Every structure is written in C-alpha cells, then in structure tokens.
Amino acid sequence: MPEKSSSHLMLDDAIVAYYDELCAMTRRRGHQAATANEVVHELYVRLVDRRTPLEGKSSLRAFLRRACANLGIDRLRRDRFEFKLFSGSEEDALAVASDITAPDANIDLPRRLAILKRAIMDMSLQRRRVFLASRIGNLTSDEIAMRTGISRNMVDRHLRKAYLHCLDRLEEVL
Numbered sequence: 605m606p607e608k609s610s611s612h613l614m615l616d617d618a619i620v621a622y623y624d625e626l627c628a629m630t631r632r633r634g635h636q637a638a639t640a641n642e643v644v645h646e647l648y649v650r651l652v653d654r655r656t657p658l659e660g661k662s663s664l665r666a667f668l669r670r671a672c673a674n675l676g677i678d679r680l681r682r683d684r685f686e687f688k689l690f691s692g693s694e695e696d697a698l699a700v701a702s703d704i705t706a707p708d709a710n711i712d713l714p715r716r717l718a719i720l721k722r723a724i725m726d727m728s729l730q731r732r733r734v735f736l737a738s739r740i741g742n743l744t745s746d747e748i749a750m751r752t753g754i755s756r757n758m759v760d761r762h763l764r765k766a767y768l769h770c771l772d773r774l775e776e777v778l
Contacts, residue, residue: 723773
C-alpha cells in the first residue's frame with residue numbers, strides 16, 4: 605500500500621475534525637441530512653483525487669467550508685435540473701419531438717433519392733427550374749418569378765405540380 609503524503613494526511617485529519625461542522629453547514633443550506641453527508645464525502649474524494657496541495661492554505665477550515673458550500677450549490681442545481689427533467693408524465697415525454705430518426709428510416713434512402721431524381725428529370729424544363737430554384741436555391745416565389753420572367757401564380761402552379769409529381773412517383777414505388 606503506498607504511503608500517504610503529508611497533504612493527504614492533513615486532509616484526512618481535517619475531514620475528521622470538521623466533518624460534523626461541514627455536514628451541519630450543508631444542511632443549513634437546504635440539503636437533507638443524507639445529502640449533506642454525500643456532499644462532504646464527495647468533497648473528500650475530489651480533493652484526494654486531485655491531490656490538491658493543502659499546505660499553502662491560510663485556513664484549511666475555511667477552504668473546506670468554501671469547497672463544501674460550492675459542492676452543495678452544484679448538487680442543488682443538479683437536483684433541480686434532474687427534477688425538472690424527469691417531472692413530466694410519460695405522455696409529456698412521448699410528445700417531445702426527437703431529432704433522432706428511426707434506425708430503419710435511412711435504409712431506403714438511396715432508392716428514394718433515385719426515384720426523386722428521376723421524377724425531377726421527368727419534369728418540363730421550366731417546372732424543373734422553378735422547383736430547383738425553390739428547393740435548392742431557397743428562393744421565394746417572387747424571386748423565382750422575377751428571375752424567370754413568369755408570373756408568381758405560374759411559379760406557384762409549377763411548384764404545386766412539381767410536388768405532386770414527386771409524391772406520385774414516390775407513392776407508386778413505395
């Protein structure tokens with residue numbers, strides 16, 4: 605077993621000497637007794653793991669009190685966050701939108717893209733230009749109308765028919 609350093613021995617002695625005081629202080633700051641004990645234990649473990657030099661501290665008691673108070677604040681914040689995170693019902697959880705797609709959603713993706721490419725290439729040149737300007741170029745109907753020299757109503761009609769054409773092609777195959 606490795607020999608303990610003087611800093612480690614000093615920490616052990618300080619925790620033993622101030623344990624009850626640190627727990628009481630943590631309870632006064634809003635923690636339950638068991639949680640206060642956990643905060644003091646966590647303080648000890650963190651200080652041992654970090655091998656924080658304690659010899660240079662002007663007041664070891666004040667240092668431990670401040671560190672324990674900070675850990676207690678961190679614990680309260682984490683507890684509040686977890687309470688907020690897990691306070692809803694199962695229905696609330698299921699209603700939250702997820703950015704994660706289903707595992708099988710991308711299996712058919714290359715085939716769908718090929719179908720869409722063919723559907724786009726089957727459109728008339730004018731309709732294809734309007735569709736690509738809208739989808740790829742992110743242009744508004746007014747901007748497309750100005751650039752192509754056709755009315756906005758005609759642009760909207762082309763877009764509507766292009767979307768329907770793509771949907772029809774996808775539905776035929778799927």
